[in-house]
Amino acid sequence: MDAPLKWLNWAKQMQGIAQTGLAYTKDVYDKERYEQLRALSLEIMEQYTDVESGKLASLFAGEYGYATPKVDIRGVVVKDGRMLMVREKEEGEWSLPGGWADLLLSPSEIVVKEVREESGYEVKALRLLAVMDNHKHNPPAPYHAYKMFVHCEITGGTAQEGVETSGVQFFGEYELPQLSRNRNTEEQVRLMFELLRSPEQIPVMD
Known part of the structure; x- marks a missing residue:
């Protein structure tokens, strides 16, 4: 592991220990210690990232219960x-x-909803192409997430910008635009093209 990233993984582990501890402890003194540990992990993230404080608290230290990765579809x-x-x-x-x-909502329902809201197109979910760990493929992020890539077929609608989007366009495999690498890398997009050429291929999974 690269030395500059050790602090990020340590902060994530501290946050996970604190979150799980808070979910199960019955002791008031242990709860106080876990709260302190969570606050310390958040302080580390605030010190070394440029993520806005409120958003960081929501994404990184705003969940309760047993600590698990988020799911991005x-x-x-x-x-x-x-x-x-x-x-x-x-x-x-x-x-x-x-x-x-x-x-x-199921993964199929979510992907249909997201595609409609962000692009204007109505789609039908066909099959799962890949499940990838952002910790292994995407730039360092304050949260751990699994990314699910789902092949969808257009059934209606037209290109239309959404609340969070300012453009809708189709791109060829070798003419990709500047990508939001936290959401998807060039390697991931090219892998999707490759998987679509091989319909018999089982889903890729980390």
């Missing part, structure tokens, strides 16, 4: 050999449409 939609992407308003870079999993 991305729609892989292709038309005439080109892949659907949306421009994120937050940083002006491009990504596969998608977002965090919502409670009470």
